[in-house]
Amino acid sequence: MRPILVIVGPTAVGKTELAIEVAKEVDGEIISADSMQVYRGLDIGTAKPTEEERQGIPHHLLDVVDPQDEFSVADYQAMVEEVLADLAKRDKTPILTGGTGLYIQAVLQGFVFSPEGKDPELRARLEEMADIKGNKALHAQLAQVDPETARRLHPNDRRRIIRALEVFYSTGQALSQHLKMQRERGPRHRSVKFGLIRNRARLYERINARVDLMMEAGLLDEVRGLLQQGLSDDSTAMQALGYKELVGYLRGEYDLEEAVRLLKRDTRRYAKRQLTWFRRDKEIVWLDLDRLNIRDAVHKIVSIYWRNFHI
Secondary structure, three states: OOOEEEEEOOOOOOHHHHHHHHHHHHOEEEEEOOOOOOEOOOOOOOOOOOHHHHOOOOEEOOOOEOOOOOOOHHHHHHHHHHHHHHHHHOOOEEEEEEOOHHHHHHHHHOOOOOOOOOOHHHHHHHHHHHHHHOHHHHHHHHHHHOHHHHHHOOOOOHHHHHHHHHHHHHHOOOHHHHHHHHHHOOOOOOEEEEEEEOOHHHHHHHHHHHHHHHHHHOHHHHHHHHHHOOOOOOOOHHHOOOOHHHHHHHOOOOOHHHHHHHHHHHHHHHHHHHHHHHOOOOOOEEEEOOOOOHHHHHHHHHHHHHHHHOO
16 A cells, blocks of 8 residues: 555645645545544535535545534544555555544554443443533543543533543543553554644634635534534534534524634634644654745655655
């Protein structure tokens, strides 16, 4: 199999456009590493590329699950393995790109704990606790036993909070510790990794502009439609950026202007957390898109990738 060409970076930095141009040069197909683009119907708020924007380049792991269904990192890893096997048969370059660091890590490193190790009884007790005391109480419990994971998860991300608590109570070890052990293991797949950055002020301008474009494109109607279909407020899909903020508006908690302000703020904070995650990886070659135009960035990625191809 060809090495996996990985392109990471914060939201709105320009990963999608660049990955498509790189795919044209290396006979590649794109594997999305975005934990929310897997959901059908979450299109505008997740900045899912349209058919036109994909320019004929095949994209994998988009629209693979309904928003009300459970979808785990283990599910993602298993699906990607099938895609990688198919690309290897057809001698295509796998291009793994997105901003969900945990998903990328799962593909490149594999798991150190079994995703099958779930305890239905424990889960039922945690679900009951969330029903009685609320999601925030469960999040506070997670913060006591695994503060690192708690910082990463939204207090309303009930499913992932419960999963993290399951891991701790089943294994005696925090999920963040499992992930640390995973990083320290040897890689599961060969890869060449690139990270995209911009000046912080410029990145924040792009984030704010993107949110405005999403609102113009009908994000509010998309969120309203999902709620009308019966999607629960506390479902994982509804914890996505752009969805949870607009749900608050639709529930009458604040006005639309405040919802947009919160969305821009939360997205900027998310971008900062993404950069913190990716900067831990010393193998990433960083490219500054404020200093390189798209054509030069593509040329640099392609030349470095091919140099590593035969190593």
